Amino acid sequence: MSVGLPLDQIAIQTVNGIVNGMILALVASGLTLIFGIMDVVNFAHGDLVMLGGFSGATALAMTGNFWIALLVAIITIAMLGAALHASTLRYLLGRDPLTTILATFGMSLVLQKYAIWQWGPSARNLTAPITGQFTLFYLQYPWYRVATAVLAAAIIGGLYAFLKYGRYGIWIRATTQDRVMAQAMGIPVPIVHTVVFAIGAGMAAASGVLFGPLGGVTQTMGADFTLRAFIVVVVGGMGNLGGSILASMFISLLEAYASLIVSPAQAVIVSFVALIVTLLFRPTGLFVPTPK
């Protein structure tokens, strides 16, 4: 048995963890934004990722351009999200958040079966738009992975800037803080809710397309993404945007390092344990400055 630390492997897993973490952060920040503003725990969020991946694959086959496909998927799924919210979730406002878990669980079943009906049971592989590679120790590491992380960071940064400085971003933050007061100040709260749900859905779709060339798009990826996003959002603190991004990185790195020792299928248990430990000692989340 070698005693020294395999530094090269650790470095590779660090890069892997960061790339996966950025994709996960894209999913989780949508989920946490939606929870923060309207108390909806979206069980169907992973299925929006999956549908985004599939519609991206269809658009890619039609246009042949990855970036157009990405844009088409984002817009399609954002519209789907708006429709889901306007048709159903709107009526659950003010009820117990548990009700929203049930409703979105029902939606998740429908969306998953719809995907099988529409796209068949086989996995889709998207071709990466960037094919170059660079040498990372003994590996040829694809530039596309790095580009994914950068793009995901750019989208999240854009969202942050929009929330911070944009006129409508301020509306969103105001509604998150105090729904009734925002309404009184003339902000159209129902429309803000629908738009936020659409933004979250669009971000989920973006991560689905970006993830496509890395792991392929399958029907079962939805449940996987939902579960991981749930873990991240709870570890980061429900409704806390910065916390869920940090937690995505934390969980992904943890899983990446764990997969050095055990098989990737078992590495998931590490993130489960991270969640349980977090809930026991900091039930409001790891990265919340002052627990309420």
Next chain:
Amino acid sequence: MSRRATGYWAVFTAVVAVLAVAPLVLPPFWQRFVTEILVWGLLAMSSDILIGYTGMVSFGHSAFFGMGMYGAAAALLSVEPPNLWLALLFGLCAAALVAMFVAFFATRLRDIYFAITTLVFSQIFYVIIFTWTEVTGGENGLTFSQPPLSIPGIFSTRFTTETLHWFILGVVTCSYLLLRRITQSPFGKVLQAIRENEPRTRAIGYHVERYKMMAVMLSGLFAGAAGVLYALQNRFAAPDFVFFLISGETVIFNVMGGAGTLVGPVAGAAFFLLLREVVSRFFTEYYLIPVGIIFVLIVVFLPQGLLGFLRRRLNE
């Protein structure tokens, strides 16, 4: 006995009698179907203790159900000759162990956090069972032969469809009576007090955490019994039954039938299985599309479930 109680026992006897006669008159397919409703009904009732009576929505009942199945499988595969009662004992012990573990951690949390934690716990057991191929058979699960129906030292016969149905009916009826007694006992009243107002229950002096743990363990025990029965009926244990979709279906049974009534979830299970049967004739494997839409509509428009809705309409 008051008139109300007499009426209740009359209805109860009638329903049990109908269920007992069912396998004698129904065609083979529906025989199996009724037996299956009983098994899923028991699972639904067990989760009602948490969802309906204590107000904690568990998304992890598949773990208890699945451990019941694997516990029964362990007894039937390792002990020669296979023994029915040993299978039941092993299944209940396995489920109780898991329930103790889950109860210890998950009851510190409330509302959505409880739901998410139970979900994560069931996924932990799913991953363990799925990847530990040498012991659990991994993706393929375990198959075994049915044990004989026996009372040690008195008699032993092979199960037929009818006797299996009666055996399952007996277990489910006993469980129902037990659960009913529990929910009407002082302990059950405390659980309902926790549902209605947790801080006040704590202020009165009840040790809320201890009651919640008891509730989770009881619920897990009965879910484990359902798992054993399902394993006996189908002669296999598979990781699919530990996956959280089963937990989701359990919650669906409760919501459809009306949580907090014990009978409601059983009716919900029957309704769900019937709906699935009818719908899948038209939609084949895509039956979850219409069933999911109906479920969402029930969540939005009938939050009390079908039974609660009927009761309200009857009272008007």
